Amino acid sequence: MQDTLTALVAKAQPEFAALTTRPEFEAAKARYVGPNGELTALMKQMGTVPKDQRPALGKLINETKTRLQSLLDAALAQIETAELRAQLGPAVDPTLPSPDFGPGTYHPLTLVREEMCRILRKVGFTVADGPEVETEYYCFDALNTPADHPARDAQDTFYLPETARFANVAKKTPEEKYLLRTHTSSVQIRTMLKGEPPIRIVSPGRVYRRDTTDATHSANFHQLECLYVDQNVTVRDLKALLDYIFASLLGKDTKTRFRPHYFGYTEPSFEVDLTATHLPKVKKPWIEIGGCGMVDPTVFADVGYDPEVWSGYAFGMGLERLAMLLYGIDDIRYFYQNDVRFLKQFA
Amino acid sequence: MKISLNWLRDYVALDASHDEISRAITFLGFEVEQIIRTGAPTLAHVVVGEVLVRDKHPNADKLSVCTVNLGDTLGVKTIVCGAQNYQVGDRVPVALPGAILPGNFEIKQSKIRGQSSDGMLCSAKELGISEDAAGLLILADRPALGAPINAVLPPGDTVFDIEITPNRPDALSHLGIARELAAWFKLPLLYPQETFRGALPLDEPARPDLLRSVRVDSPEDCPLYTAHIISGIKIGPSPAWLQERLTAVGLRPINNVVDVGNYVMLETGQPLHAFDARKLGGAQIVVRRAVAGEKLTTLDGKERVLTPHMLVIADAAQPVVIAGIMGGVDSGVSPDTTDLVLECAFFKRQSIRATGKRLGLTSDSAYRYERGVDVHGSLEAAYRAIDLILATAGGKVVGPAFRVGSDVPWQREIIVTHDYITEKLGFDIPAADMRAAFEALEFTITREEPTVHPARGPAWTVGIPSWRDDLDRPIDLVEEVLRLYGTDKIPAAVVSSPGLVGDDDPIVRFNRRVTDYLVGHDFNECVTYTLRPAQEIAAWVSATAAQELALANPFVEDQSHLRPTLITGLLESLKLNQSRGVAATHLCETGRIFIERNGQNVECAAVGFIIAEPVAQRSWLKREPVDFYAAKHHVAALAAAAGIDLARQPLASGTGPLWGWQEGHSASAGNIDHGWTARFGLLDLAMVKALGIAGKVYAGSFAILPEKISGETARRRYADFSLLPAALRDIALVVDAATPASEVQKTLAKLARAAAAHAFALEAVSAFDVYTGPGVPAGKKSLAFSLVFRAADRTLTDEEVNGVFQKVQDEVAATTPWQIRK
Incomplete structure (x- = not known):
């Protein structure tokens, strides 16, 4: 189980890092932590684990969840940054003149x-x-x-x-x-x-x-x-x-x-x-x-x-x-x- | 008028410099417009020399080295000279070291291209005699060698061209100016002494055949008329001194009699007229109003048609002189005249002025009569002229002499105190100086008394001479004292700055506010002419306006009418900029306009602007073009400055006779009958194009009656607003294309308010889409509005908002012709 969780994180890490759009992000998020996600599936197996191992495993699952969440946050931040950058367009040439007429003048x-x-x-x-x-x-x-x-x-x-x-x-x-x-x-x-x-x-x-x-x-x-x-x-x-x-x-x-x-x-x-x-x-x-x-x-x-x-x-x-x-x-x-x-x- | 210094010196011994005299004239209250020098100035170390030898300069092609003989005392000198117009043997002016020529040019011993020179041979210009700089002044008649140049050259004169203010007719003469200068420089004034004093010779028989009668039919125009007969004169040129005097002040000498007349007028200010006695029909003089249709050819060669308003001097048959203004060609003095009638009269200024104006005719004589001649000096002037005619043209005074009317005895006294003058001036001038000023101006102090407060100086009773008709109140004497004391001695003081007693006029504040707004929105403020051409007003406003706004007496044709709008002036400025290739798009102006309503005009305060396309200017980055709604926005701001909320005003769309504004793309609001009017939108494309302006021009104008700008606005009250979220519902309606959005908007607002009743508030109904095209039938448009609801006390639930919105939709369907677009 522990190995499975570690492998999950290892698989998610490059996947999340490669996300560039919000739909991709939402899909990836669903794949891992959504109701039908892989982590959710693993959590559902908790019941089959012997009682004495549960606290340790629970802790492990929580840690994995936290880890995935932080990876998701980072991915989202990266997407947001990219989105804002996309609004900018190329850098301005500040030396070009303003096309606007003016300023107004008093006679x-x-x-x-x-x-x-x-x-x-x-x-x-x-x-x-x-x-x-x-x-x-x-x-x-x-x-x-x-x-x-x-x-x-x-x-x-x-x-x-x-x-x-x-x-x-x-x-x-x-x-x-x-x-x-x-x-x-x-x-x-x-x-x-x-x-x-x-x-x-x-x-x-x-x-x-x-x-x-x-x-x-x-x-x-x-x-x-x-x-x-x-x-x-x-x-x-x-x-x-x-x-x-x-x-x-x-x-x-x-x-x-x-x-x-x-x-x-x-x-x-x-x-x-x-x-x-x-x-x-x-x-x-x-x-x-x-x-x-x-x-x-x-x-x-x-x-x-x-x-x-x-x-x-x-x-x-x-x-x-x-x-x-x-x-x-x-x-x-x-x-x-x-x-x-x-x-x-x-x- | 031109005043000769030489002439002035006949009456006052002026030895001050020209600059001092000019300054004195200026501070006495007469503007010196020009100082004209004639003849040579006083030149020391400039003498007569004869060129003995003229050699080429060894080192300069254009120069000569001359040996010049200056006579026994000064000897022979070597002088380098650049002129070409002289020969050996010529006598010329020589400026020696130490001489100072006009322009402060000092002559020194010098070396010119290695050749020593003992002075300079001079041209007329270098001596300040004339503008002739073509070469040396070659002296005629071989004057004595070594003689000072001033002994050889004719004496010069200085002529002051002086502007005399209309209150001082007494100063329109050399004696008048001499009197002022004598007072200023504290010198005595010497009057000419006449030999003839009115007594007719006992040994000469009277000559009624020359002048039998003088009759004044119009004494209200001519209170005094005198005529003297001089028989046996000989017409000829005046003596040199007389010709010189007249020439110096710009008059052309004619003959001895005419010249004496002019001389005496320029000396005393009294105009005179001389008739050839034999040309006076019936030996009669009649001073009367002209009969309608009478004609007279005046000395300037023009035939004048006279009217009954005009005073003439007539003989038994016809007018011979337009009284006081100009003589006729037939009655004047000619070379064969032997017997004269000399007129010296007093005509009323109103009469002369009215006649001169009607005839468009003036003269030196008319100029003086119009301003007022001293009737009490008339006879003196006549005597003076008689003296001078006898001296220059011979002849004898014979009877009968005529004197019709009278000079009412002159007496005027003004009582003024030292204290009063000091109070008006704000500083103290010693009483003795005040008294001296009066006496210097030949006012007589008939009485001097201590005032109630002896410490505060005396009270004077001041007798005013007859030539100073302009003085009749104590305040007038304050000016006389100050003139002679010197206005340059008014002591400095701190300006008193009490608190404000009012505020700036509301119109002024309105103008500032709208100008600040427009300049803040990148407009260039302009100033254009108020007067516009008739056809422009007919074209842009109406034919009635072109009629009612006309001036009675325009000066030029294209400035004949009061402007009814600021827009045309701004268009003219736009055109000028376009034609000069200058980028101009936003122009504005504030100023008065004149609006015609039903044959009556009103003067309005107005502000206008135009926004033009930048047609000729290319830019690396394109901007959205300006549209109707930009003009609307600005006009709303301008109206707001006058306290008018344009959003609450009905708008008329631009159809019908709104000349100058593009139909369907412009609008107006207000009505000047109710105090204000606004107009904005696109200017008529064809009319703008016809002016030669490229591109579309949007414009806006706002005009208000000045009296409607109160400046007082009621203090605003704060209105509470909800901090809770709003609920929005959108509705789109298909309406006729011609239906104004505001009509739909108002209906929706009314229905929504009714539907929400008292439950909550409708905050806004705002248009967010206008659509025509697929899905909307032809001739219709879709208007979409957003309804904003909000409650002060709670967040609205969907249920309650939906309920209200449904009611609105039901009402629209039931009560309006509009379809809800799903």
Whole structure:
């Protein structure tokens, strides 16, 4: 009996080792330890063994069973390993490129806009928004730009026909015309009319000028404006904001300067220059970057704020111009062509 | 406008450098666009020399070695020269060691190819006189040897091309700019002193035959009209000084009378007009509105048809001048003019502007009237012009002189305190400096009083001169003080950064969210133009939209309409990339679009994307092509950013007039009348192909009324979920091919819920197979769904689930037209 058991194990060992599939495995398992298996058959002979030999034989059979089981386990592990390996296929060449398109990219105007908004948010400005189709009131009248001002000329501003109706852009008076906003300052008026001071907003957005498209002009472009309304706001505060913005954006050594200028909605008014000789393609010592000033008391009076109590400043600049300066882009049309080779450069 | 430095020096003794003057103009608030130098700069150590000998350089073919005579004091020098245009005996400019030529080029004693050279013979360009670098400047008229070159060359001038802001018409003149510079440099301003002061000569008889009457019919357009007669003049060229002045600022000299008119306008800012008195029919001047249909040929040779809005100067019969803008060809000064009528008038800016705009006509005169001329300076200007005409063209002033209307006496005072100015500036400027700034600008301080708090500086009553109509409030004086103090002296400060008073606008947050999503899904964000061509809108949207979205005054034809969709702009970018052979497949944009509904437009916030096949790009590994459901997936995510669950919205499949979208392969949801709309799927194959784009393009767009994005979402509540296993049952139904899956899915869900009643929950009904082919009749399809049941409190038994499932099958058989596929 002992020999028979030993022979069984010896026979099973190479058989199990040669198993490569689960059906073979199941068949082999059945052949040895299944209900009709060889070991099972031997176990059934236990009854014919003399009683005194049974404990020894029982131990022997158990050992054989354990031995077979461990051989089966090993065989199964080997099959599983082979199965997993079969899922793999040949090794990859990691140097081949991915065929997938991407990654996605943010447009450079978005990047510059968001960077400016982040810089301004740190000092208390939140982003405001308003319609691009505006009325004469919000774009001009409320900004102290009288009816005969050249900026209102049909030569410079896009108008909608008098019959045009916009359900969600309300007119202040029935006579006024719809137009495409020439600056985002209209958002300042809407914000002031809607809320109460203090106000600290930045309004980036698309604006329109009736202009020839060339390397530096575009029928639509983007502006970013800040409005700050509070008590005791001073020219010095305005200068401090500009210094802060451009030092944050371009580095600590960046300086700004104010040149007195004229805008209808600010008094005093300034044009803002900055030094940026470290930027690509910048040759002049001072670059004009935007306009600013202290909100004109007329504008406050028009939106119902007491000019004796409230004071404030406004600053505006072109986003394309800023992006061109920052990245060294020399043609504004690239922003609107969306050549993917262009778009991928700024992510 | 162009301002000559030589001219400015008539009124203010400027000795600052050009750079300092340019900087002063800039910081006074006028942009210097260009500095134009004419003539020679001041050049030391550059003298006149004569070439005595010209030998070939021993070591260089193109160079000569010259012996140059510089006269008795400087003697004879040896100079190497590369020019070819001169001869022995020519007198030329010689730069000696120590001379600094324009461009900071210093002349030194040197050796050129082994030959010592004592200086340089100069071209006109090297001296900074002109761009002529062709050869040496050969000096005419044999000037004295050794003479400093500046004594020989005509004196130069510096012309500043300055942009004058519209609030400062007073600066549209040399006197105006001189006044500003005098204030800046703290120098006195010298006004021209007129000899003629309005008194008519007693010994000359009046000449009503030359001008009998002046009548102003339209005083609201012309508050003041003056006319003087000058008799016996002789038209001829202006004197050299006058021609030089005009030439320097870009005007062509015409004749003495016309030139004086221009000169006085450029000096004082007051436009003038001279008539040939004999050409004024009836010896009359009538200032009136034109009669409809009247015509006038203006000096530029164009015949102008006039309307009753336009102010004209007429004689007894007809208009002779478009008032303040341009004269007619027939009434002006000609070479044989002997008697003049000199007009000096004040026209209202609105009148001039409206007429100029209607006629599309402008002039130096109109430019000044449009911005505002100082009526209180009109007579001074007339007197000045009379002086200069008498000096350059002879003649006498004779009566009668006319003055119709009046200049209302000017008086304006602004009370401002030192304290107020300091409060607005945020830093202190000494009171004395403020007062000095006012006085430097010729404002009169009529009173200075201590304020209630003496420590806080005085209050001034400031008289504003008539030419500064732009100043009428204390805040305006803050700017004047700061301009003269210098904006470069605003002290630095820490930016004040109080807490936020609000949050970013919901639209801004929506745009960020969808852009983040799309960029995160490998899209390239684009920015395209808002203005699109009419035919595109007619083709892609509707003829009504093409009508309603039109601009009144487009600038170019292909940018005439507001965009109703972002997709066409993205297609244009796709086409550009394809045509350049650049791989572009995923493009997106956020921005405003304009949707027409029943003849009325709405402005919407929108996001759109396109996914194109990578047609030209080959890859070693192929990917599954994109399909309709990818577009649907992205649009659902975009709608979710606005708080809209697309899965709960009815979808219209893409049939009917959805121009631009492929029928049967696109869908839409929502309705802008209710606040939002979405559209997605395949773009019309033929239309995309017609654009010249290769391959299929899937697209999606989502638009919402800005006011519908609230930014406020109700806080979500946690819903309990079962930890016990689910029971699944599959059912396949044969339905009409046109039956939407969602209809079947909803019916199954309703039946299963009813069947399970309150016993346990139906968790999901999800499609897992769609089949047509053998075993399914033509015109039908098989839809297979998996029903997922689960209970919160127990593991479901087969019996209870089977019972429910059987009920579902029975109900389907009994109540629907669908066959259960076994």
